Amino acid sequence: MPIRIIIFEDNDRLRDSLAYLLKTSGEFEVAGDYNNCKEAASITRVYKPDVVLMDIDMPGESGIQGVRQVKETRPETAVIMYTVFEDNEKLFECLCAGANGYLLKKTSPDNLFDAIREVVDGGAPMSPSIAKKVLSSFQTNKTNNKYDLTQREIDVLQLLTKGYSAKIIASELDIASETVRTHLKNIYQKLHVNCGKEAIAKVLKEHIL
Amino acid sequence: MPIRIIIFEDNDRLRDSLAYLLKTSGEFEVAGDYNNCKEAASITRVYKPDVVLMDIDMPGESGIQGVRQVKETRPETAVIMYTVFEDNEKLFECLCAGANGYLLKKTSPDNLFDAIREVVDGGAPMSPSIAKKVLSSFQTNKTNNKYDLTQREIDVLQLLTKGYSAKIIASELDIASETVRTHLKNIYQKLHVNCGKEAIAKVLKEHIL
DNA sequence: CAGGTTCTCCCACAAATGAGGTATTGATAT
DNA sequence: ATATCAATACCTCATTTGTGGGAGAACCTG
Numbered sequence: 001m002p003i004r005i006i007i008f009e010d011n012d013r014l015r016d017s018l019a020y021l022l023k024t025s026g027e028f029e030v031a032g033d034y035n036n037c038k039e040a041a042s043i044t045r046v047y048k049p050d051v052v053l054m055d056i057d058m059p060g061e062s063g064i065q066g067v068r069q070v071k072e073t074r075p076e077t078a079v080i081m082y083t084v085f086e087d088n089e090k091l092f093e094c095l096c097a098g099a100n101g102y103l104l105k106k107t108s109p110d111n112l113f114d115a116i117r118e119v120v121d122g123g124a125p126m127s128p129s130i131a132k133k134v135l136s137s138f139q140t141n142k143t144n145n146k147y148d149l150t151q152r153e154i155d156v157l158q159l160l161t162k163g164y165s166a167k168i169i170a171s172e173l174d175i176a177s178e179t180v181r182t183h184l185k186n187i188y189q190k191l192h193v194n195c196g197k198e199a200i201a202k203v204l205k206e207h208i209l
Numbered sequence: 210m211p212i213r214i215i216i217f218e219d220n221d222r223l224r225d226s227l228a229y230l231l232k233t234s235g236e237f238e239v240a241g242d243y244n245n246c247k248e249a250a251s252i253t254r255v256y257k258p259d260v261v262l263m264d265i266d267m268p269g270e271s272g273i274q275g276v277r278q279v280k281e282t283r284p285e286t287a288v289i290m291y292t293v294f295e296d297n298e299k300l301f302e303c304l305c306a307g308a309n310g311y312l313l314k315k316t317s318p319d320n321l322f323d324a325i326r327e328v329v330d331g332g333a334p335m336s337p338s339i340a341k342k343v344l345s346s347f348q349t350n351k352t353n354n355k356y357d358l359t360q361r362e363i364d365v366l367q368l369l370t371k372g373y374s375a376k377i378i379a380s381e382l383d384i385a386s387e388t389v390r391t392h393l394k395n396i397y398q399k400l401h402v403n404c405g406k407e408a409i410a411k412v413l414k415e416h417i418l
Numbered sequence: 419c420a421g422g423t424t425c426t427c428c429c430a431c432a433a434a435t436g437a438g439g440t441a442t443t444g445a446t447a448t
Numbered sequence: 449a450t451a452t453c454a455a456t457a458c459c460t461c462a463t464t465t466g467t468g469g470g471a472g473a474a475c476c477t478g
Contacts, residue, residue, distance in 0.1 A: 095347035123337030124344040131333035134343060138304035150454060163407030165434070179456050185437070195436065195464090197405055198372030204413035361425065374464070388426050394467070404434090404466070 002026075003120055006049040007033040008040065008066055009082070010058040014105075018053070021109055028116065035059075037066030044073045051116055054099075056083040056090060064093050071098035078119040082107075086129055092137070101125040140207050147190045147208070156183045158209055161200050211235075212329055215258040216242035217249065217275055218291070219267040223314075227262065230318055237325065244268075246275030253282045260325055263308075265292040265299060273302050280307035287328040291316075295338060301346070310334040349416055356399045356417065365392040367418055370409050 005028050009015040015033050022028040031047040038060050044052070052070050056063035067079050080101035081094050094102060101119045103112065104127040115125035126134065149157065159169040166184065170177035184196065193199045203209055214237050218224040224242050231237040240256040247269050253261070261279050265272035276288050289310035290303050303311060310328045312321065313336040324334035335343065358366065368378040375393065379386035393405065402408045412418055 092347065095344055096349060098348055100344065118337055121337065122341060124340035125337075126340060126344075128327055128330065128332030128334075131335060131340070132331060135304055135309065135333040135335075138301065139307055140305060152455060160406070161410055163402065163404060163410045165404070165406075167434085175455085176457055178458055181435080182457075183455085184435090188436080193372065195372060195374070197369070197374075197409055200406055200409045201370055201372045201413065204410065359424065376464085384425085385427055387428060390465080391426075391428095393465085397466085 002029040003116060004029050004031045004047070004050045005053065005116070006031050006043060006047060006051075007053045008035075008037045008058065008063065009033070009053065009055040010035045011055075025113065027113070037061050037063060037069065040066045040069040041073045044070045044077055048074065049077050050120055052077055052079045053082045054079055056081060056085055056094070064090070064097055067094055067097040067099050080115060080119055080125065082112075086127075086133070088133060088137075091130065091133060095134070102130045103127050104130065137207070140209060149187065149190060153183055153187050153190070154209065156180055157187055157199065157203060160184070160187075160196055161203050161209070163200075211238040212325060213238045213240045213256070213259045214262065214325070215240050215252060215256060215260075216262045217244075217246045217267065217272065218242070218262065218264040219244045220264075234322065236322070246270050246272060246278065249275045249278040250282045253279045253286055257283065258286050259329055261286055261288045262291045263288055265290060265294055265303070273299070273306055276303055276306040276308050289324060289328055289334065291321075295336075295342070297342060297346075300339065300342060304343070311339045312336050313339065346416070349418065358396065358399060362392055362396050362399070363418065365389055366396055366408065366412060369393070369396075369405055370412050370418070372409075 005022055007015055007018055007030065009018065012035065015035065019030045019033045022030050031049055032043060034043065036058050037054065040061070054063045054066050054070075058066075063081065063083070067081070070077055070079050075098075078100040079098065080103055081099045082103050082105060083090075084105050085091070086104060091102065101115055101124055103115055103125065107115070107127060118125045155173060156169055159172055164172070166177045166180045170180045173180070184199075188194060188196075188199060191199055191202055193202055214231055216224055216227055216239065218227065221244060224244065228239045228242045231239050240258055241252060243252065245267050246263070249261075249270075263272045263275050263279075267275075272290065272292070276290070279286055279288050284307075287309040288307065289312055290308045291312050291314060292299075293314050294300070295313060300311065310324055310333055312324055312334065316324070316336060327334045364382060365378055368381055373381070375386045375389045379389045382389070393408075397403065397405075397408060400408055400411055402411055
């Protein structure tokens with residue numbers, strides 16, 4: 001049976017040609033196409049699509065909220081973002097919202113078809129530049145250099161992010177706890193934070209270390 | 210000019226056939242192939258490969274340490290992991306170590322060639338199941354349910370992970386700071402931690418919330 | 419209605435933390 | 449040789465936190 005698809009895309013011409021392309025392939029069935037995703041939840045509930053193609057920039061509700069609606073309503077439906085945006089912020093918001101794939105609009109129809117098949121297969125199709133950004137997000141920022149931390153400060157900070165107290169850190173590093181406190185003071189200054197909790201949050205959120 | 214490749218793979222037969230395949234394609238040049246990555250750094254320094262194919266399970270130094278060596282020595286060299294492992298731990302260790310791609314050994318030669326071209330092009334080739342795991346890692350665990358946190362506790366925890374003190378959290382939520390402290394007590398119990406710092410670390414590392 | 423849960427607030431005390439200092443040592447750079 | 453920096457260590461003081469209690473109001477559920 002054909003793969004059932006729903007399209008959310010506010011550009012009428014693009015949406016029409018997408019729908020046409022998919023329909024005529026014989027492999028896909030377009031169960032609906034919409035120029036906004038206000039009703040994304042109920043549409044998903046009714047048509048139970050295998051795949052949703054979701055634009056980001058749409059009038060009213062954004063595609064990011066759209067993904068959330070679809071995934072909350074029916075997690076089995078795979079959502080592929082289909083957009084011109086490749087900035088980190090929108091990208092990672094979509095991924096956190098539950099997107100199963102992320103294609104740039106410059107993707108060729110052939111690759112789009114491949115991507116739809118892949119996502120139905122449980123994969124996670126991404127345009128190469130997107131995959132690059134995603135992988136890069138794992139690579140520890142060498143921004144520790146940006147904050148000019150010394151080796152010892154990095155040692156201390158590393159243990160701090162495990163939730164250790166000054167005393168424990170001291171015994172781990174085999175130095176006095178007062179020394180650890182001195183290091184912590186300097187670390188807070190360099191990271192522009194006011195306490196250990198903020199420091200931990202900053203380090204873990206920005207992948208410093 | 211051809212793409213210059215170095216292979217680290219301890220299975221002699223596989224390594225030989227890989228090298229043969231790549232060489233005979235005309236598109237690639239195999240600058241060297243090794244059954245261990247002890248000398249990965251100096252090899253990289255000398256041969257300046259465009260791409261390194263890196264197995265994980267090798268005698269002596271693991272491929273994960275291999276990636277680190279290569280990327281520290283020459284960040285421009287793209288490293289593609291080539292392995293049978295698809296467990297999260299090894300995967301994310303490799304990504305953090307700086308891997309530019311991650312292929313399973315079941316990948317067909319054609320796809321391998323594509324992947325090498327893609328990584329030279331600045332992309333990040335991944336086997337579909339790997340891409341899936343990577344994307345999934347962004348999706349916030351609904352394991353908050355696992356810890357049985359109430360809505361209010363989630364509110365408090367969310368603000369805690371910004372590094373806020375009990376007082377600040379209290380004023381944000383418009384309740385007494387003593388109430389916040391009560392919530393924190395309960396949160397620590399549910400998360401099985403002993404202090405706020407540990408709680409923040411746990412939440413941010415495990416993507417709870 | 420009784421019992422449970424959630425959210426709210428308060429008290430008290432020991433321990434930890436943040437913030438301000440000062441100071442010594444060894445290595446490195448000028 | 450002199451100055452700077454990193455790492456070490458100690459002191460003080462106000463504040464915050466962890467932990468132990470108790471307790472009332474709102475709400476659901478059986």
